[in-house]
Amino acid sequence: MSTTIHNHNVLGKLGSLVMPREIQADEAQSGGLRRWFKSWQARRAVAAELYAMTDRDLNDIGLARADIPMIVRTVK
Structure with a gap:
């Protein structure tokens, strides 16, 4: 049986797992916030794509x- 998650709230919860708890003030001033946000968007996109795959497709690429x-x- 395969399960595909289409609930965007799940990705929101996943996003909270991969986001850092706090961002240093000097990073935010030097453009670090923009880089962090772009990285966070990339991680959400990867998560959405992987969660949309069937268990069989994930198994084909060696993932569970x-x-x-x-x-x-690990996505940056």
């Missing part, structure tokens, strides 16, 4: 659904 949060954390 439980691996997705770990993969998303």
Whole structure:
């Protein structure tokens, strides 16, 4: 049985897992906030794409659904 998650709230919760708790003030002033936001958007896009895949498709590329949060954390 395959499960596809179409609930955007799940991605919101996932986003809170991959976002840093706080952003240093000097990074925000030097454009770090923009870089962080672009990186966060990329992680959300990867998560959405992976969660949209069937379990069979994930298995074909050597992943399990439980691996997705770990993969998303590595995206920069």
